[in-house]
Amino acid sequence: MKVLLTGASSFTGYWFAEMLVSSGFKVVAPLRGSLSSYNEGVRAERVRRLLNVAEVIESAPFGSENFQRIAAGGFDILCHHAAQVANYRSPEFDVVAAVGENTHNLRGVLTTLRRNGLKSVVLTGSVFEQNEGAGNQPLLAFSPYGLSKGLTSELVKYHCREFDLAFGKFVIPNPFGPLEEPRFAAYLMRTWKQGEVARVNTPDYVRDNIHVRLLASAYAKFVSQVAVITNAELSLNPSGYVETQGAFAQRFANSMRDRLQLDCALELGVQNDFSEPLMRVNTQSAAHYVGAWDENSAWRELADSYR
Numbered sequence: 001m002k003v004l005l006t007g008a009s010s011f012t013g014y015w016f017a018e019m020l021v022s023s024g025f026k027v028v029a030p031l032r033g034s035l036s037s038y039n040e041g042v043r044a045e046r047v048r049r050l051l052n053v054a055e056v057i058e059s060a061p062f063g064s065e066n067f068q069r070i071a072a073g074g075f076d077i078l079c080h081h082a083a084q085v086a087n088y089r090s091p092e093f094d095v096v097a098a099v100g101e102n103t104h105n106l107r108g109v110l111t112t113l114r115r116n117g118l119k120s121v122v123l124t125g126s127v128f129e130q131n132e133g134a135g136n137q138p139l140l141a142f143s144p145y146g147l148s149k150g151l152t153s154e155l156v157k158y159h160c161r162e163f164d165l166a167f168g169k170f171v172i173p174n175p176f177g178p179l180e181e182p183r184f185a186a187y188l189m190r191t192w193k194q195g196e197v198a199r200v201n202t203p204d205y206v207r208d209n210i211h212v213r214l215l216a217s218a219y220a221k222f223v224s225q226v227a228v229i230t231n232a233e234l235s236l237n238p239s240g241y242v243e244t245q246g247a248f249a250q251r252f253a254n255s256m257r258d259r260l261q262l263d264c265a266l267e268l269g270v271q272n273d274f275s276e277p278l279m280r281v282n283t284q285s286a287a288h289y290v291g292a293w294d295e296n297s298a299w300r301e302l303a304d305s306y307r
Contacts, residue, residue, distance in 0.1 A: 001227055002026045004075040004113070006062055007082030007124070008054060009038060011180050012172060012212060014046040016081060019216035020223065021053045025077075030060035030070055032082070046179050063104030071112040077227055078113055080156065081124045088145040098148035103155050110163050120166040120226045123156045125149055127173045127208060127282050133237060135206070135279035142276060157233070168226035169235040170219055173282045177212030177298075178305035184245075188252055189306045192262045198253075203246025203268040208281035210240025211298045218286045238286035259303035 003020055007013040008029035017027050029050060031038070035058045038047040050056055060066040062082055084098035110118070127133040128142035129150035141147035153169060160167040176185040191198040218238040226234055241248055246268045253264035287293045 001076040002028070002074065003077045003079055003223070004071065005029050005054070005079040005081060007080075008050055008056075009043055009047050010081070011046070012124075012175050012215065013081050014050055014179060015177070015212045015216035016079070016219050017050055017054045019220040020079075023220040023224065025220075025223070027054040028057065028070065028073070028075070029054040030057045030067055032061040034058045042179055042181060061104070062102070063106065063109055068105070068109065068112055071109055072116055074116045075113060075118055077120045077122060077223060078118060079122045079223060083124070083149065083152065085145065089143065091144065093144035093148070095144045095148045095151070098145070099151045099155070102148070102152040106155065106159055110159055110165070114163045114165065118165065120168065120229070121156065121160050122168040122170055122223050122226050123153055125153050125169050125171040127171055127237070127280055129153065129171075132171055133173070133208075133280050134283050135281060136277040140277075142280065164231050166226055166229045166231060167233045168222060170222050171235065171237045171282060172215065173208035173210055173239060175210055175212045175215050177302055180212070185252060188249065189256070192256070192264050193306070195263070197265040197267050198249070199267045199269055200246055200249045201269045202271050202273060203244055203249070204271040204278065205245045205276065206243065206279035206281060207245055207248070208239050208242050209248050210238065210286060211302070213298050213301070214238075214240060214286050214290065214293055217290045217293070221290060236289070237282040237284050238289060239282035239284055240286055242281045255299045256303055256306070259300060260306065
């Protein structure tokens with residue numbers, strides 16, 4: 001089957017592309033920018049690797065004329081993973097602009113794709129959207145970014161119904177793993193490699209951290225399921241390690257200490273900031289859903305990536 005995958009230069013997007021190809025899909029990956037614009041940092045490395053697994057087409061943001069030309073090439077599935085994420089933590093994040101970019105010319109895109117054989121759409125969601133996951137009630141959007149993801153989902157679902165397309169929603173919690181942007185896990189490793197003690201300032205938040213390989217395995221299986229249904233809707237909320245951030249930091253330290261011969265010292269602070277919900281997690285075990293999951297190999301691969 002032929003998949004049109006947006007957002008493949010992102011952390012999760014690259015691993016989704018790799019796993020889809022390993023599962024027998026042919027992946028075409030349009031990028032927002034030119035290849036020359038991905039010239040530094042971890043994103044450049046992901047794009048370099050992406051070129052080895054997928055057909056990469058540069059300068060084709062979602063909904064653009066170039067994207068429309070690609071869409072006319074005939075695809076079985078649209079995997080819409082791209083989304084506006086710039087300044088996603090900011091309270092000034094522009095929800096309307098983000099939804100507009102995420103769904104730019106959506107009806108035109110689906111018209112072209114449907115005319116040329118499209119049967120299914122898989123959209124990536126976030127556990128931080130409104131009405132996703134489990135945790136403190138009510139399940140409000142975490143942030144303007146979370147709100148934009150929820151509104152994007154409603155628009156895409158609406159138009160899938162209009163075009164009689166199967167719709168699948170794949171909801172992501174907190175991924176970690178090789179080729180990740182410098183977030184929590186990268187902070188831990190950077191600190192430990194410098195021989196310092198890593199401090200966790202919000203150890204009481206209960207979150208859902210998932211290794212990106214497990215997440216990608218669940219994604220490929222979910223796409224396979226959505227590909228064979230007709231005019232229906234499915235969703236998957238894959239879950240990894242559901243625990244406090246303090247407990248996850250301890251898990252991470254224990255997994256890296258012997259493998260990298262580092263102290264991996266931690267200091268758990270007294271949490272005073274509870275501006276986010278105390279708990280927000282996904283609800284379906286990804287390991288159970290995937291079936292065969294080598295957890296030890298995944299941690300070993302992560303340790304090797306930090307050497």
